[in-house]
Amino acid sequence: MANHGNRETPRRLLDAAERLFAERGISHTSLRDITAEAGANVAAVNYYFGSKNELAREVFARRMGPLNEERIRHLSEVERAAGEEGPALEDVLRAFVLPTFRFRKEHPESFRLFQRFHAEPPEFRERCLRPELFREVIERYRAALVRALPGVSLASIWWGVHFLIGAMIHVVAAQRELEKMSNGLAVSGDETEMVERLVRFAAAGMRGMEPGR
Amino acid sequence: MANHGNRETPRRLLDAAERLFAERGISHTSLRDITAEAGANVAAVNYYFGSKNELAREVFARRMGPLNEERIRHLSEVERAAGEEGPALEDVLRAFVLPTFRFRKEHPESFRLFQRFHAEPPEFRERCLRPELFREVIERYRAALVRALPGVSLASIWWGVHFLIGAMIHVVAAQRELEKMSNGLAVSGDETEMVERLVRFAAAGMRGMEPGR
DNA sequence: CGGCACTTGAAACAAGTGTTTCAAGTGTAT
DNA sequence: ATACACTTGAAACACTTGTTTCAAGTGCCG
Numbered sequence: 410m411a412n413h414g415n416r417e418t419p420r421r422l423l424d425a426a427e428r429l430f431a432e433r434g435i436s437h438t439s440l441r442d443i444t445a446e447a448g449a450n451v452a453a454v455n456y457y458f459g460s461k462n463e464l465a466r467e468v469f470a471r472r473m474g475p476l477n478e479e480r481i482r483h484l485s486e487v488e489r490a491a492g493e494e495g496p497a498l499e500d501v502l503r504a505f506v507l508p509t510f511r512f513r514k515e516h517p518e519s520f521r522l523f524q525r526f527h528a529e530p531p532e533f534r535e536r537c538l539r540p541e542l543f544r545e546v547i548e549r550y551r552a553a554l555v556r557a558l559p560g561v562s563l564a565s566i567w568w569g570v571h572f573l574i575g576a577m578i579h580v581v582a583a584q585r586e587l588e589k590m591s592n593g594l595a596v597s598g599d600e601t602e603m604v605e606r607l608v609r610f611a612a613a614g615m616r617g618m619e620p621g622r
Numbered sequence: 623m624a625n626h627g628n629r630e631t632p633r634r635l636l637d638a639a640e641r642l643f644a645e646r647g648i649s650h651t652s653l654r655d656i657t658a659e660a661g662a663n664v665a666a667v668n669y670y671f672g673s674k675n676e677l678a679r680e681v682f683a684r685r686m687g688p689l690n691e692e693r694i695r696h697l698s699e700v701e702r703a704a705g706e707e708g709p710a711l712e713d714v715l716r717a718f719v720l721p722t723f724r725f726r727k728e729h730p731e732s733f734r735l736f737q738r739f740h741a742e743p744p745e746f747r748e749r750c751l752r753p754e755l756f757r758e759v760i761e762r763y764r765a766a767l768v769r770a771l772p773g774v775s776l777a778s779i780w781w782g783v784h785f786l787i788g789a790m791i792h793v794v795a796a797q798r799e800l801e802k803m804s805n806g807l808a809v810s811g812d813e814t815e816m817v818e819r820l821v822r823f824a825a826a827g828m829r830g831m832e833p834g835r
Numbered sequence: 836c837g838g839c840a841c842t843t844g845a846a847a848c849a850a851g852t853g854t855t856t857c858a859a860g861t862g863t864a865t
Numbered sequence: 866a867t868a869c870a871c872t873t874g875a876a877a878c879a880c881t882t883g884t885t886t887c888a889a890g891t892g893c894c895g
Contacts, residue, residue: 652852653853654851654853665856667853668853673854
């Protein structure tokens with residue numbers, strides 16, 4: 410009944426959807442949950458986004474884009490600092506991993522989004538995952554890793570990267586459960602500790618991957 | 623209307639549910655999908671299992687139990703073969719990882735189950751994950767790893783294991799997509815190749831984790 | 836002030852969900 | 866053969882889902 414004069418309803422819908430998607434998953438979140446949290450009407454989602462699916466697509470793009478941009482920015486910075494001979498493996502990996510953890514720190518409640526996303530059916534994922542969002546990241550990091558890992562085959566690098574991604578997704582998403590299971594062994598009050606562990610693990614792992622090392 | 627004289631309806635329900643859960647996820651699979659595929663009536667699930675949730679719990683337990691048992695069996699075998707000084711790190715990790723890949727080989731269509739499971743909301747997971755299914759595995763492998771990694775702290779071991787689990791889940795579940803993205807770089811016709819890569823990666827990673835090494 | 840494009844609210848929609856009910860059928864033991 | 870416990874089928878239940886509809890409200894521009 411009211412035009413409140415502001416254009417922030419779509420943003421509030423995105424925020425609410427992000428939070429709830431992350432908390433319960435996409436299919437476990439109804440439009441009524443979202444609109445209730447956003448203080449909007451049920452019809453608002455279809456009015457502004459057309460459908461629940463397109464809302465979800467926007468929710469993801471809003472985060473994935475900047476995240477990948479920051480990965481590229483970090484890599485550029487590290488490469489600039491390293492000069493001619495190129496950055497060390499650890500620095501390349503940290504440039505890739507750090508934005509993820511930093512995003513979790515700044516948006517702790519909405520972070521599970523990415524793992525939730527991995528859990529959706531493949532056809533849904535492919536509709537959301539616009540390849541152009543990732544092409545540059547892949548290109549840039551492949552070049553940097555090839556350079557930082559002389560003597561390691563491209564196939565090994567490829568696998569190493571995906572081992573790293575899997576490890577990252579898992580610990581970052583299941584952290585609370587891991588802490589509960591570890592009996593105080595895994596305290597992650599300091600996020601950099603976890604990042605450093607992951608970076609050291611992956612760096613050592615990638616260096617030790619070649620069969621005839 | 624008929625008692626077909628056999629007791630295989632529950633088994634057919636479990637099989638159908640497993641296949642569909644793995645393919646689309648739990649919440650995207652309806653009881654009608656399951657019962658249709660199993661050639662049973664909609665009421666059959668509630669008759670035999672009480673509810674959809676308890677059916678899901680059974681579906682997981684049916685696979686997770688034997689899988690963990692085989693992990694323990696492998697570890698015992700490796701420990702027996704190694705004798706007094708204990709098995710090498712690579713052998714311990716392989717004993718842990720191999721059953722997962724072997725299960726995927728034998729039940730390729732139902733394997734995604736485990737990743738789907740990781741994607742369900744936490745409360746659901748906790749209802750399914752009976753701790754007693756994992757206690758022995760944790761106990762045994764922790765002891766073996768502490769022995770195979772002298773000088774590495776328990777915390778580092780703990781993190782390394784979860785990095786490994788994350789990497790394993792990810793590559794094993796997203797394999798088809800990874801192959802598509804890799805432009806022929808990642809061919810996994812030979813499952814042992816992937817296992818060995820993962821084992822070498824994790825072994826090198828765990829050895830290189832300690833900060834002041 | 837009056838008209839207009841834009842938002843909102845409340846209600847209803849059609850479709851799908853998990854679950855329950857109950858009569859009808861079956862095999863087995865008495 | 867008769868009784869009985871066990872399974873099944875078809876239908877209905879109560880509820881939630883995403884979506885649509887339309888009247889009512891708002892602020893802005895002429």
